[in-house]
Amino acid sequence: MKKTVFLSALAAAGLVASGAMAQDSGSSTLAAVKEHGALKCGVNPGTPGFAAPDANGVWKGFDVDLCRAVAAAIFGDPEKVEYTPLTSAVRFTALSSGEVDMLARNTTWTFSRDVDLKLEFTGVNYYDGQGFMVPKDLGVSSAKELSGATVCIETGTTTELNLADFFRVNGLDYEPVPVESFTEAQNQFLAGACDVYTTDASALAASRASFETPNDYVVLPEIISKEPLGPLVRHGDSEWGDVVRWTLNAMVSAEELGVTSANAADMAANGTENPEINRLLGGEGELGAMLGLPNDFGLNIITKVGNYGESFEANIGESTPVGLARGLNALWTEGGLIYSPPFR
Amino acid sequence: MSNQNTTIAFVRDNMLDQQPAPRGQVGMSKWIRDNLFSNWLNTALTLVSIVLIYSLLRGALPWIFGGVWDANSLQECREILSGRHAACWGVINERWQQIFYGTFFPSSEYWRTHIAFVLLIIAVLPVLFDALPRKLLWLTAAYPFLMVWLIWGGSLWGPLSIAMGFVVAYFATIGAGRYMGSGLSTLVGVAIALLWWFLIGPAIVGVLNDTVPLFALREIQSRELGGFVISMIIGVSGIALSLPIGIVLALGRQSDLPLVKAMCIGFIEFFRGVPLITLLFTASLLLNYFLPPDVVFDLTLRVIVMVTLFSSAYMAEVIRGGLAALPKGQYEAADALGLDYWQAQRLIIMPQALKISIPGIVNTFIGLFKDTTLVFFIGIFDMLAAAQAIRANSAWNGITWELYIFIGLIFWVCCFSMSRYSQWLERKLRTDHH
Numbered sequence: 001m002k003k004t005v006f007l008s009a010l011a012a013a014g015l016v017a018s019g020a021m022a023q024d025s026g027s028s029t030l031a032a033v034k035e036h037g038a039l040k041c042g043v044n045p046g047t048p049g050f051a052a053p054d055a056n057g058v059w060k061g062f063d064v065d066l067c068r069a070v071a072a073a074i075f076g077d078p079e080k081v082e083y084t085p086l087t088s089a090v091r092f093t094a095l096s097s098g099e100v101d102m103l104a105r106n107t108t109w110t111f112s113r114d115v116d117l118k119l120e121f122t123g124v125n126y127y128d129g130q131g132f133m134v135p136k137d138l139g140v141s142s143a144k145e146l147s148g149a150t151v152c153i154e155t156g157t158t159t160e161l162n163l164a165d166f167f168r169v170n171g172l173d174y175e176p177v178p179v180e181s182f183t184e185a186q187n188q189f190l191a192g193a194c195d196v197y198t199t200d201a202s203a204l205a206a207s208r209a210s211f212e213t214p215n216d217y218v219v220l221p222e223i224i225s226k227e228p229l230g231p232l233v234r235h236g237d238s239e240w241g242d243v244v245r246w247t248l249n250a251m252v253s254a255e256e257l258g259v260t261s262a263n264a265a266d267m268a269a270n271g272t273e274n275p276e277i278n279r280l281l282g283g284e285g286e287l288g289a290m291l292g293l294p295n296d297f298g299l300n301i302i303t304k305v306g307n308y309g310e311s312f313e314a315n316i317g318e319s320t321p322v323g324l325a326r327g328l329n330a331l332w333t334e335g336g337l338i339y340s341p342p343f344r
Numbered sequence: 345m346s347n348q349n350t351t352i353a354f355v356r357d358n359m360l361d362q363q364p365a366p367r368g369q370v371g372m373s374k375w376i377r378d379n380l381f382s383n384w385l386n387t388a389l390t391l392v393s394i395v396l397i398y399s400l401l402r403g404a405l406p407w408i409f410g411g412v413w414d415a416n417s418l419q420e421c422r423e424i425l426s427g428r429h430a431a432c433w434g435v436i437n438e439r440w441q442q443i444f445y446g447t448f449f450p451s452s453e454y455w456r457t458h459i460a461f462v463l464l465i466i467a468v469l470p471v472l473f474d475a476l477p478r479k480l481l482w483l484t485a486a487y488p489f490l491m492v493w494l495i496w497g498g499s500l501w502g503p504l505s506i507a508m509g510f511v512v513a514y515f516a517t518i519g520a521g522r523y524m525g526s527g528l529s530t531l532v533g534v535a536i537a538l539l540w541w542f543l544i545g546p547a548i549v550g551v552l553n554d555t556v557p558l559f560a561l562r563e564i565q566s567r568e569l570g571g572f573v574i575s576m577i578i579g580v581s582g583i584a585l586s587l588p589i590g591i592v593l594a595l596g597r598q599s600d601l602p603l604v605k606a607m608c609i610g611f612i613e614f615f616r617g618v619p620l621i622t623l624l625f626t627a628s629l630l631l632n633y634f635l636p637p638d639v640v641f642d643l644t645l646r647v648i649v650m651v652t653l654f655s656s657a658y659m660a661e662v663i664r665g666g667l668a669a670l671p672k673g674q675y676e677a678a679d680a681l682g683l684d685y686w687q688a689q690r691l692i693i694m695p696q697a698l699k700i701s702i703p704g705i706v707n708t709f710i711g712l713f714k715d716t717t718l719v720f721f722i723g724i725f726d727m728l729a730a731a732q733a734i735r736a737n738s739a740w741n742g743i744t745w746e747l748y749i750f751i752g753l754i755f756w757v758c759c760f761s762m763s764r765y766s767q768w769l770e771r772k773l774r775t776d777h778h
Contacts, residue, residue: 045723045733046729
């Protein structure tokens with residue numbers, strides 16, 4: 001989602017410094033996590049619905065659930081997570097240096113991050129895209145009518161580059177109002193310093209929901225970029241990558257198969273007619289052992305954290321203040337993109 | 345008397361009572377006329393200022409004092425205000441603990457930070473005010489160990505063992521001093537202290553903790569610390585450590601020994617030349633590349649070390665300014681009295697140099713305290729991070745000013761007290777009675 005030149009430089013410097021050291025510990029992250037007794041998970045220091053500590057200092061959110069699910073898979077206990085709040089500038093360096101074992105921090109999967117920064121994305125847990133929000137008074141119904149508009153844009157992010165591309169392709173001109181942070185952007189936009197506020201559609205929705213008069217603002221229908229957000233780990237430890245990847249897949253498969261936190265224990269105890277459910281819950285096969293996990297890791301994830309849909313609805317779904325529709329993040333059977341390879 | 349001076353026509357023999365100064369020459373009205381309306385330019389500026397201040401206050405005061413304290417979410421605030429423009433202090437009312445104690449500090453252990461804070465005040469007072477009994481200084485010396493125990497918890501044996509290291513080093517130095525020179529015996533003392541801290545102490549503490557844990561408190565991990573507490577821990581440790589290190593560096597830079605001088609200059613110029621945020625990144629991220637994977641080096645400790653090194657480099661230069669301002673005669677006078685180097689520094693040079701440097705020293709302290717907010721970028725949940733986390737909750741999403749004003753107020757109170765203290769100290773130490 002966000003990428004600054006600074007962080008690339010920092011991450012690159014870090015990687016050069018590490019050079020061939022490239023994580024001795026990396027070859028056995030799972031063993032290190034088990035020995036440490038807790039998963040070190042890098043999260044966003046505060047994004048509504050995705051990651052934020054609540055009034056009691058307990059981390060909650062859609063990305064946080066992924067950390068909890070991985071901990072549940074390894075230890076059978078979703079509370080065995082040490083959260084490290086990371087700004088977008090330091091997240092990759094923190095992962096490369098081993099300060100955290102995985103990132104679940106709404107990070108866009110891009111070529112250069114995957115290849116050049118030597119990180120491994122282990123799936124997509126939220127398909128986002130960049131959108132526009134305008135005041136209703138502006139009388140605009142499409143982004144293509146925005147010629148000559150002033151746009152609040154966070155500097156040094158991919159959204160800034162996407163914006164330039166979009167306006168160039170459509171032959172429109174605009175005047176950027178550079179801002180430094182999400183909060184500043186929100187305040188500037190509300191104060192009328194810019195006509196348009198652009199960032200990821202999920203953030204726009206969350207931001208709009210917090211306005212005093214949300215109905216005076218509209219999010220335009222155009223989505224101008226692909227922002228697949230997902231968890232990531234370091235290059236060079238495929239076993240650990242598999243653990244994170246199949247934890248996410250287990251949550252998705254559970255939703256596909258109709259397994260929920262309410263009925264999973266029952267299904268595991270009594271077995272079902274569907275062999276894939278049995279394999280997912282550890283009743284048949286040795287899938288857990290292949291990952292180096294307990295065989296009931298899938299059961300632990302689903303009973304203690306929930307399936308993908310449950311996590312979505314509880315944190316960012318339409319019943320929450322963030323109020324996001326499933327959209328692209330519906331199951332593939334329901335017209336979305338969420339799809340898990342089979343548990344076999 | 346009068347018959348001797350008959351040529352004099354009139355002699356006043358009773359004094360007139362003193363008259364009050366004419367109205368308009370005293371009091372408020374004169375002050376106002378002299379300072380605000382002395383000429384047309386001043387008059388114009390005054391009127392413009394009055395209009396500006398009035399329009400500011402007219403907006404700000406109702407906003408501040410008309411605010412809502414009793415609400416559990418921003419939506420609730422807005423309903424209560426029903427369109428009126430005023431602050432929503434409910435967020436402070438509901439979440440002030442997170443800003444003070446940090447987001448993750450267990451609420452059942454808040455009392456420990458209270459005791460630590462009260463003890464801090466008591467420990468600092470005898471340092472700040474020399475009218476207080478000198479015996480309190482023992483508490484000051486013991487405070488760092490008490491603080492570590494109170495905040496991080498665990499058994500008291502650990503901090504005691506660290507403190508014992510100093511005692512061991514002291515007696516080792518004295519003991520070795522009988523057989524060798526003072527330089528060599530200091531080295532022996534340091535070596536024995538290190539031996540104690542890294543080998544003997546941990547072994548004994550391990551056994552003691554297993555058998556008779558002393559006042560064991562619930563352990564708090566460093567990542568559970570945050571808010572004002574972490575700012576205080578980093579700020580106070582940095583301040584307390586950077587002054588002595590800064591003095592040593594400043595003296596080292598003036599030294600005649602080329603090696604010492606070169607090392608001090610190298611240290612000072614390196615740490616002054618690097619931004620603090622770079623040092624913090626190094627502490628939190630890059631250090632991991634160089635440490636073995638199983639070495640756990642507490643993040644808070646790493647940050648305190650970096651902040652201390654950074655500010656002691658600045659401190660050294662401030663004190664060097666004080667040293668340079670002393671007339672050469674003071675050094676020569678010390679020599680003429682037959683004082684050795686350390687006596688001269690302790691009795692003649694340093695008291696004067698430090699006095700001259702007070703504004704600069706306090707300036708550095710205030711800067712250091714405010715710089716503690718930078719730890720936000722390496723994942724420590726200070727007050728600003730706590731504010732961001734509060735805003736990320738759906739109940740308080742969209743609130744900005746109230747949180748930042750509150751945090752700003754906390755910083756202002758701390759920095760302003762430091763500034764007032766330094767002014768008081770300057771007045772007290774003033775010897776030039778002009």
